Amino acid sequence: xxxxxxxxxxxxxxxxxxxxxxxxxxxxxxxxxxxxxxxxxxxxxxxxxxxxxxxxxxxxxxxxxxxxxxxxxxxxxxxxxxxxxxxxxxxxxxxxxxxxxxxxxxxxxxxxxxxxxxxxx
Numbered sequence: 001x002x003x004x005x006x007x008x009x010x011x012x013x014x015x016x017x018x019x020x021x022x023x024x025x026x027x028x029x030x031x032x033x034x035x036x037x038x039x040x041x042x043x044x045x046x047x048x049x050x051x052x053x054x055x056x057x058x059x060x061x062x063x064x065x066x067x068x069x070x071x072x073x074x075x076x077x078x079x080x081x082x083x084x085x086x087x088x089x090x091x092x093x094x095x096x097x098x099x100x101x102x103x104x105x106x107x108x109x110x111x112x113x114x115x116x117x118x119x120x121x
Contacts (some may be wrong), residue, residue, distance in 0.1 A: 008066050009055055016059045018099035031058035 013027055028038035031054045042045055043096075048072045056063040064070045 002045065003067075004045040005052060005067065006042040006044040006105055009047060009063070010042040012061060012063075012066070013055060013059065016061070027055070027058050080103045 004068075013024060016022070017024055018026060024033045024038060028035050031038075033041070033051075033054075041051055049067065052063045052067065052070065
């Protein structure tokens, strides 16, 4: 049985809109589409995975759960796709702080080596 991608996307967007008190129009804009385009998308049973992906990004949802074939469509293996899972804000902040700390440590080592070189000359 063929799945109707537009209906599945619409259902998930409706759930998200209800949970977050946001309109479908706002979600469509965030995905980069006009409201009328969004409603046309929902009518398509063979909605492009590219469009599905953009709606997923807009609401922070991984549609590969509903459409596992998206992985092969985008050329990702199962392992590679796990690297691109959505993160919440706390994870992003922690990751930013980790990279910032590493950068500062490397900068300090660089400055120390530079000062040693200048002292020698």
